[in-house]
Amino acid sequence: MDVVLNQAFAGLSMASILLIIALGLAIIYGTMGVINLAHGEFVMLGAYTTWALQNHAGLGVVTALPLVFVAVAAVGWIIEKVIVQRLYTRPLDTILATWGIGIILQQAVRLGVGAESRFVRGPQWLSGNIEIGALVMSNYRIFVISFSLAILVVTWLLMTRTEFGMKLRAVIQNRGISECYGIEAKKVYSVTFAYGAGLAGIAGALITPLFSTIPTMGTGLVVDAFLVVIVGGLGSLMGTAAAALLIGEVTAIFSIVINDTLGRIAVLAGIILLIRFRPRGLFPSDIRR
Amino acid sequence: MKRREFLGQAGAVGTMGLASGLSVPALLSGVGRAYAAADDIPVGLLFSLTGAVAVVEHTLHDAALMAIEEINAAGGVHGKQLRAIIEDPASDPATYADRARRLMIRDKCVSVFGSYTSASRQAVLPVTEQRDNLYWYPTLYEGRECSRNVMYGGAVPNQQQDILLPWLVENFGKKIYMIGNNYVYPKEENNYCRILLNDLGGEVVHEEYVPMGHSDFSSVINRIRAEKPDVIFSTLVGDSDVAFARQYRAAELDPEKMPVCSLTRSEIEVKAIGGDAAAGHFSSAPYFMSNDTPENQKFVENYKARYGADSVTHFVSEAAYFQVYQFKAALEKLDPANISPTEIRDAAVGMSMLAPQGEILIDPNLHTHLWPKVGQWQSDGQAKVILQSEERITPKPYAAYPGQQCTGDGLVKS
Structure with missing residues (x-):
């Protein structure tokens, strides 16, 4: 029973990290339809920005979050303006272009900062555990879980309750007609891409105290993020959240029942089966395109 | 080809x-x-x-x-x-x-x-x-x-483990938890470790391997909590080791009661782990940067x-x-x-x-x-040598395989 509870928390913690990484992608890929293979590198940039802010300006991980968001969003905005914007009508070319961008970002960090793993100190006030009976929960992981939920809510409000969200949804449904009504589709897309990149940056900042900060850290994460978005269903934020929770918990269960290696294989096999029977994911959005 | x-x-x-x-x-x-x-x-x-x-x-x-x-x-x-x-x-x-x-x-x-x-x-x-x-x-x-x-x-393996295992069992206990990345090095080291433990009356409570580059150790840490081993015997390498050490620390597992003893953690990994999270744990190696010789x-x-x-x-x-x-x-x-x-x-x-x-x-x-040593990591990122082999240890690349010996004429099977 203790193991089950602890493992459920571990699954929740994994889910929150998956969610926070996948949210940015859910927006860029799920709503704009851009297959952004550089997403993992945005996460990596977030981690390195946090490292730089901590090393050179003495900021803690949590205080650095807004700055990291702005910095990585700015990088995303520039990349959208310079490259991605020209490729909206050529979705296959965006794959190649963003993959290339990813490699460039990775090498730039390797050349500029160095290839070795960087150390980022976790926040002191979040160290320690909360223990309820046999259930032991790391404070920092609880913080990541709550923060990812908060970001989910903010993003959902932004998409459904603001004028910007309404414009974005209009552009997604029909770009031509939206432009006739005076919506600047280009600008909407730029801001959305930047927002998605910024979220990836926040994800990077939040995982640095737990993981190893290296230039290639994003490569594996982008795979996880795509899995979550595809399982959740394109264009659905709640689907992304549900998929993150599902994959996190299932991974946790498999890794305790079997082990981490086979658990990973079992999860991937499960996803293949799921896609076979629900090709559009768990919660496909009903937007006509 | x-x-x-x-x-x-x-x-x-x-x-x-x-x-x-x-x-x-x-x-x-x-x-x-x-x-x-x-x-x-x-x-x-x-x-x-x-x-x-x-x-x-x-x-x-x-x-x-x-x-x-x-x-x-x-x-x-x-x-x-x-x-x-x-x-x-x-x-x-x-x-x-x-x-x-x-x-x-x-x-x-x-x-x-x-x-x-x-x-x-x-x-x-x-x-x-x-x-x-x-x-x-x-x-x-x-x-x-x-x-x-x-x-x-x-x-x-015999140069890394021969002095280490008796010392671990004597000082911390007989229950060993093995964690490593999934490839040949950790498996061979664990294989030799089991042979030594057998003679020492030790016990392997769990042996597990995670994929290369694996970075979320919450399940592993839960299992460690449940199994309550005396020592974690780690052959994790690179980023996995860094992530494991940091999450071990975040989970507040106490190195004094349940230390991680690694065969692969060196000054490079410790630099990335951070001195705080690495402090108190052990590594077994013939050399540490803090070694006190003129050379x-x-x-x-x-x-x-x-x-x-x-x-x-x-x-x-x-x-x-x-x-x-x-x-x-x-x-x-x-x-x-x-x-x-x-x-x-x-x-x-x-x-x-x-x-x-x-x-x-x-x-x-x-x-x-070589001269095997066991070092305990300090918060400044350096190891303090707390056990040193009294004699130079002979390399036996086939120590885990009785009847096979690597000699000056190549591999000899008896």
Whole structure:
């Protein structure tokens, strides 16, 4: 029973990290339809920005979050303006272009900062555990879980309750007609891409105290993020959240029942089966395109 | 593969011909004589400067290059300079084989220094054996290999574990939890560990392997909490080790009650883990940067002066460094007009030398007699040696396989 509870928390913690990484992608890929293979590198940039802010300006991980968001969003905005914007009508070319961008970002960090793993100190006030009976929960992981939920809510409000969200949804449904009504589709897309990149940056900042900060850290994460978005269903934020929770918990269960290696294989096999029977994911959005 | 080997050899004949002005006798004289012809001594450096393992291999490259330049600054060997020929195999085993072939055939290196991972060493193995050249491998590894063309400078399982396990069982207890990455090195080390534990009356409560690069250890930590072992025996490498150590600390597991004892964690990993999270845990290795010998002081001082005050030396870069000096000492015993890889090898056997870790010796089986130590990490990122072997330990690459022995005549099965 203790193991089950602890493992459920571990699954929740994994889910929150998956969610926070996948949210940015859910927006860029799920709503704009851009297959952004550089997403993992945005996460990596977030981690390195946090490292730089901590090393050179003495900021803690949590205080650095807004700055990291702005910095990585700015990088995303520039990349959208310079490259991605020209490729909206050529979705296959965006794959190649963003993959290339990813490699460039990775090498730039390797050349500029160095290839070795960087150390980022976790926040002191979040160290320690909360223990309820046999259930032991790391404070920092609880913080990541709550923060990812908060970001989910903010993003959902932004998409459904603001004028910007309404414009974005209009552009997604029909770009031509939206432009006739005076919506600047280009600008909407730029801001959305930047927002998605910024979220990836926040994800990077939040995982640095737990993981190893290296230039290639994003490569594996982008795979996880795509899995979550595809399982959740394109264009659905709640689907992304549900998929993150599902994959996190299932991974946790498999890794305790079997082990981490086979658990990973079992999860991937499960996803293949799921896609076979629900090709559009768990919660496909009903937007006509 | 066949075609590539053919091309490689054809290329060799071609370049040899070119080098000697296409004269027929040079073509006929074969590989053997080609070595000492030049005014300097070409040696190959085959460490990845790009790609996944570059983080570690770069430091090995730096250490080996520093040794070469120190030797040259002191006048070289027999008045000849060592000429370092640098190739970057880009962390890809197939490229290692290709570049090793280039160094041994085109550049006529009398020795090549290289590799961190077992995968890359095994890719070079057929090349160096086919050319009867010499490959100096500085890394600790899983043993079970007995080539006559590789000089093994790192520890094999018996050198890492023989003093460690009795000490662990005595000081912390008999329940061991094994965690490692899923490849050959952790499995062979754990295999040997089980044999030792069997004699000591110890018990393995759980043995598990995570994929390379695995970074979320919450399930592993939950299992450790549930199993309550006395010691975590870790063979995690690189980023996995860094992530594990940081999450172990975040989970507030106490190193005094349940320490992690690693065979692979060095000063490099500790730098990324952070001194706080690493403090109190243990590593077993023949060398730590804090080692107090005059040779080590000189090594660390020169290394820092060259590569920056915050750079670190570790148990693999030490071997990358001293192997160049072993190579030099072997060369000095030879007639400068007649140098070949096999003669270097034969001259090196039985030779002892003061390395940063202590006085080491090359065994007839081409492995190295080392001074195993156990260090406890401190919050400043350095290890404090708390257990040191009283005698130099003989390398037994087949210690876990009774009836097999690596000797000066290769592998002997009885």
